[in-house]
Structures are given as structure tokens and as C-alpha cells.
Amino acid sequence: MVCGSCSKASGSLKCSRCKMMTYCNRECQAAHWHTHKIHCKRVEMSPQKLQLHFTVGRSGPPITFHENIPAAFCQRDAPRDLTSRWVSQLVDTHEEEVLVRHPGRPCLYCGKPAIKLHTTLAITLHGNPPTVFAMGQPLCTKNRNDGCAVQAQATIDQGLQSPDFPGRGTEIYKA
Structure with missing residues (x-):
């Protein structure tokens, strides 16, 4: 954290x-x-559940988690500094489980064992239901400046521009 x-x-x-x-x-x-x-x-919790959808790599079905969400974060005027911190912590909390569900998944860029997900988030907390799309690239490194991490960010940036991107029109958070 x-x-x-x-x-x-x-x-x-x-x-x-x-x-x-x-x-x-x-x-x-x-x-x-x-x-x-x-x-x-x-914190007053919303009666709605946040849907957190992880997509790992270039294909495969999303892994979905349903989480409690503070009611204040479901408002359009929710403070960005708090919502981004909360969502980032939530994603970090589930990252290990997502990697475990993909055992032996290699880094997409060099083939070494993945130890980290490089994620980009598309968020609609004021939607019904509140939703986070976490696009994760399995990487062999935790350093954002290593070659594989740089390639992963370029791939994610390209995907965000795609007309097929499911979170199109949402605010993008890079975590």
C-alpha cells in the first residue's frame, strides 16, 4: 500500500x-x-456491489470479484484522490489471487515466469453497478522501466484506443 x-x-x-x-x-x-x-x-457502504473484472494477457475470460464499495464513491463528485487510492489498493489485494489462477503464466514479452501484473484500470464507480475493468499484463519484473514493462504499457495504451475496448468512455487510471 x-x-x-x-x-x-x-x-x-x-x-x-x-x-x-x-x-x-x-x-x-x-x-x-x-x-x-x-x-x-x-464509511457508509453502498447497497450495490462493485464488480472488479480482471482480464489477464491477450485472451481468456475475465476473472470477476464482487466487493463492497463506500456509498460516497458511487457519486460523480467523489474525490479522485481517495477513489484512485482505494481502487488501486483493491486491485493490489487481488493481484496475487489472479496470478495464482493463471499458474505458470509467463511474461508476455520474454517468456520468463510472471511475478507481477502491469495493470491499467477503466473505472465507472457511479455506474449501476459500479465497475472496474483491470487489464493486466503478466510480467517478469516489478520495475516499470524494464523493457518488458515498457512494452506492456505500449500494448495497453494501444488497447485503450481500440473501438472494441469494453470500458470505452470511462476514466482511465494507470496503476
Whole structure:
């Protein structure tokens, strides 16, 4: 998880009130409170379930998860910083399970064993039902600057422009 204060990838301490913002430690949480308190409140969950659809690689059926979603995130004016952080954390939470469901799936670009999904998200949280399309490319690296990761991003960018893209017209988040 990413720290809401310093943006390091070590944020494992959650805000005890909203349960969504994460921090490295109490110092980062205290430093960020002046910004976070504007959006921080007890979370009321929507009666709808978020549909999270993972598509892995170039083919195959999507893997779907149904998740609770905060009611405030189903509104068009939901704060982008909170929704993007929440969705990214949700995708990260399911990434390992998605990789497990595709055992032995190699990196699409070099054939080495995949250890990470390079994902691009298309999101319609205010839709009925709220939906996230996570397009994942199995990669052999966690470094976005390695050759396979660069190729994966180029492939995803091309797919987003396709008239067949199922999330066409949605806002694109790159995670």
C-alpha cells in the first residue's frame, strides 16, 4: 500500500476512522491529517456491489470479484484522490489471487515466469453497478522501466484506443 503522506510503498497503517487511507507510521499520519480530515469520515457502504473484472494477457475470460464499495464513491463528485487510492489498493489485494489462477503464466514479452501484473484500470464507480475493468499484463519484473514493462504499457495504451475496448468512455487510471 502507498503512504498517503510520503507516497512510499510501505503504507500498511490504515486510518482508524475511514479505513481507507494508509500510512507508513504515526508520524506520516499526523503530518497528513490537515489534508485528510476534509474527506475522512465513517464509511457508509453502498447497497450495490462493485464488480472488479480482471482480464489477464491477450485472451481468456475475465476473472470477476464482487466487493463492497463506500456509498460516497458511487457519486460523480467523489474525490479522485481517495477513489484512485482505494481502487488501486483493491486491485493490489487481488493481484496475487489472479496470478495464482493463471499458474505458470509467463511474461508476455520474454517468456520468463510472471511475478507481477502491469495493470491499467477503466473505472465507472457511479455506474449501476459500479465497475472496474483491470487489464493486466503478466510480467517478469516489478520495475516499470524494464523493457518488458515498457512494452506492456505500449500494448495497453494501444488497447485503450481500440473501438472494441469494453470500458470505452470511462476514466482511465494507470496503476
